[in-house]
Amino acid sequence: MSAAAAEHDRAECRGDDATHWPRVPVGLVTTLGVMAGGDNSIEVEGLVREFKKGPRAVDGIDLRVEPGEIYGFLGPNGAGKSTTVLMLTTLLPPTAGTARVAGFDVVKEGPSVRRTIGAALQEAALDPMLTGREHLRLQAALQGIARDERRAREQELLARVGLSEAADRKVKGYSGGMKRRLDLALALVHRPRVLFLDEPTTGLDPQSRSALWEEVGRLARDEGVTVFLTTQYLEEADVLADRVGIIHRGRIVAEGTPSALKADVGRSTVEAIPAEEDERARVAEILLRFGDPTQASPKGVAVQLANSNGSLADVVRALDEAKLAIANIQLHAPTLDDVFLAKTGTSLEGAAEDDEQDSDAE
Amino acid sequence: MNGRGLSVTLGLAHRQMTLLIKNPSLLFPPMLFPLMNFLAFAGGLSRLRHVPGFNYPGGYTAFQFVFVLLQSAAFGGVFMGFGIARDFENGFARRLLVAAPHRSGLIAGYWLGAVFRWSLVATMLTIVALIAGMPIGGSGVDIFGLYALALLVNLVGILWAAGIAMRFRTVQAGPLMQTPVFMLLFLAPVYVPLALLQGWIHTLASVNPYTLLLEEGRGLLAGTPLHTASAFLIAFGLVGFFLVWSLRGLRIAERAG
Numbered sequence: 001m002s003a004a005a006a007e008h009d010r011a012e013c014r015g016d017d018a019t020h021w022p023r024v025p026v027g028l029v030t031t032l033g034v035m036a037g038g039d040n041s042i043e044v045e046g047l048v049r050e051f052k053k054g055p056r057a058v059d060g061i062d063l064r065v066e067p068g069e070i071y072g073f074l075g076p077n078g079a080g081k082s083t084t085v086l087m088l089t090t091l092l093p094p095t096a097g098t099a100r101v102a103g104f105d106v107v108k109e110g111p112s113v114r115r116t117i118g119a120a121l122q123e124a125a126l127d128p129m130l131t132g133r134e135h136l137r138l139q140a141a142l143q144g145i146a147r148d149e150r151r152a153r154e155q156e157l158l159a160r161v162g163l164s165e166a167a168d169r170k171v172k173g174y175s176g177g178m179k180r181r182l183d184l185a186l187a188l189v190h191r192p193r194v195l196f197l198d199e200p201t202t203g204l205d206p207q208s209r210s211a212l213w214e215e216v217g218r219l220a221r222d223e224g225v226t227v228f229l230t231t232q233y234l235e236e237a238d239v240l241a242d243r244v245g246i247i248h249r250g251r252i253v254a255e256g257t258p259s260a261l262k263a264d265v266g267r268s269t270v271e272a273i274p275a276e277e278d279e280r281a282r283v284a285e286i287l288l289r290f291g292d293p294t295q296a297s298p299k300g301v302a303v304q305l306a307n308s309n310g311s312l313a314d315v316v317r318a319l320d321e322a323k324l325a326i327a328n329i330q331l332h333a334p335t336l337d338d339v340f341l342a343k344t345g346t347s348l349e350g351a352a353e354d355d356e357q358d359s360d361a362e
Numbered sequence: 363m364n365g366r367g368l369s370v371t372l373g374l375a376h377r378q379m380t381l382l383i384k385n386p387s388l389l390f391p392p393m394l395f396p397l398m399n400f401l402a403f404a405g406g407l408s409r410l411r412h413v414p415g416f417n418y419p420g421g422y423t424a425f426q427f428v429f430v431l432l433q434s435a436a437f438g439g440v441f442m443g444f445g446i447a448r449d450f451e452n453g454f455a456r457r458l459l460v461a462a463p464h465r466s467g468l469i470a471g472y473w474l475g476a477v478f479r480w481s482l483v484a485t486m487l488t489i490v491a492l493i494a495g496m497p498i499g500g501s502g503v504d505i506f507g508l509y510a511l512a513l514l515v516n517l518v519g520i521l522w523a524a525g526i527a528m529r530f531r532t533v534q535a536g537p538l539m540q541t542p543v544f545m546l547l548f549l550a551p552v553y554v555p556l557a558l559l560q561g562w563i564h565t566l567a568s569v570n571p572y573t574l575l576l577e578e579g580r581g582l583l584a585g586t587p588l589h590t591a592s593a594f595l596i597a598f599g600l601v602g603f604f605l606v607w608s609l610r611g612l613r614i615a616e617r618a619g
Binding site for chain 2: 086089090091092093111112114115117119121123125126127129130134137138139140141142143144186
């Protein structure tokens with residue numbers, strides 16, 4: 001995905017044009033809103049988790065997520081993302097280090113942490129025999145929602161995730177996307193201040209995926225919910241996250257906004273393929289005004305744009321002024337995969353394969 | 363338990379009841395097992411009442427009824443342990459653990475669910491026993507005591523099974539939940555009073571804490587209770603011991619993630 005497309009999607013997710021899921025009446029937003037005030041941040045210092053007979057799944061990570069921020073935790077399978085989420089949601093005690101969620105220590109103040117957070121874990125843990133509505137009732141009871149408030153909350157959330165019609169059907173008949181949406185609704189029952197989403201879109205079709213992105217963006221934007229999102233999809237982190245932490249083999253190897261991370265690893269590249277083979281030298285001459293030569297396809301010419309030397313539009317204008325016929329021209333902006341490659345020496349896909357082989361060997 | 367803990371308990375108990383209502387097949391094993399035992403023992407072995415020394419005033423049907431009532435209570439708890447293990451195995455327990463601020467309330471919730479199921483079994487057993495002509499010699503208080511004792515046995519059963527389920531977190535631990543309970547129940551005076559047992563079985567039955575519960579249950583049904591305080595003391599002692607056992611199991615499950 002190009003940087004421009006990612007930017008566009010990010011704007012859509014965080015903007016007001018989301019229409020894939022039914023929208024809640026404006027008046028309901030306040031009632032759905034999170035508890036006002038309080039510390040919604042996540043602070044992690046030197047967090048470690050070791051498993052018996054295994055490597056350190058999480059190897060001393062430090063991070064801070066600001067209130068109302070969407071933090072994308074990006075990494076391949078087996079990198080330590082889910083283990084981190086399990087520790088932050090009090091489902092797994094850390095071997096070392098400290099973590100505070102919404103101001104509460106995850107080890108010493110587990111009940112307070114659980115009151116404050118919502119979590120949709122990697123595999124939507126649903127009971128196939130219960131209906132969507134019954135799940136919401138159970139969740140409301142577990143969270144101690146007052147009985148007279150439960151029914152209204154059920155209706156609001158079912159409408160919000162587009163499951164009103166399917167609410168009284170057993171979950172075993174739900175599609176993967178419906179289960180994910182129900183899982184999200186369950187995580188929101190008690191208006192959490194901090195939301196953990198562990199690979200929320202894995203296995204979803206593109207439409208369900210973008211709908212979920214919209215909803216997550218809306219939660220952060222309209223309700224100030226802090227979102228900690230793990231993903232192995234570059235696009236997801238790029239589109240959705242305000243900041244991204246890249247985790248590889250239990251360690252955070254890079255952290256920052258998607259654009260800062262990408263800017264950090266390199267500049268955009270422009271590659272032009274002349275319509276006539278013998279115009280190659282003239283095309284190269286013009287392109288070199290905008291940056292340094294770099295590797296291109298056999299028929300093309302490519303330069304890495306110098307930051308101050310203009311944009312793709314300037315390049316196109318210059319080629320046009322020189323009356324050069326161009327068969328193809330494209331801008332390649334750095335992606336988060338380039339960031340991952342620069343920081344770990346392997347691409348995200350390659351790292352996933354390596355980790356799978358490692359786990360097979362174990 | 364505070365309001366939040368109670369809410370967790372009631373919420374989970376409601377889920378267990380909903381599952382039972384939606385899936386009545388869950389009721390068959392805990393219903394059929396004691397019912398078959400009752401019909402087989404009280405029917406097929408009824409001539410044992412003529413054995414010299416068999417002096418239980420309620421007759422053989424009542425003698426066996428108490429055994430199967432307590433058996434159904436114990437196994438009702440154990441069967442709920444299967445449900446807990448299944449919840450851990452399929453990941454549903456994680457939802458419960460991450461949503462419940464007070465996790466101890468989960469054990470109480472499973473128990474309430476087990477009580478609901480056992481109450482259906484106990485009702486059915488009682489009806490069948492009454493149809494079979496079981497006499498009731500005890501007063502209302504005695505009968506209340508009998509069912510209260512059975513309720514405590516049910517609690518002991520689920521606390522034991524929950525401890526196993528949370529330690530192993532797989533349904534494959536089922537035999538480990540059932541076998542010790544089965545042995546404890548059948549190493550008590552099941553078919554004849556303790557005084558008629560001989561040899562190693564008499565020795566084992568004499569030290570088996572369940573023997574006192576069973577004999578006192580029979581005494582309450584017949585209206586001849588002898589050691590009520592001791593029986594309840596033992597029952598509460600077992601509840602206390604297995605409460606610690608199950609809470610430690612919960613902590614182990616929490617540590618395992």
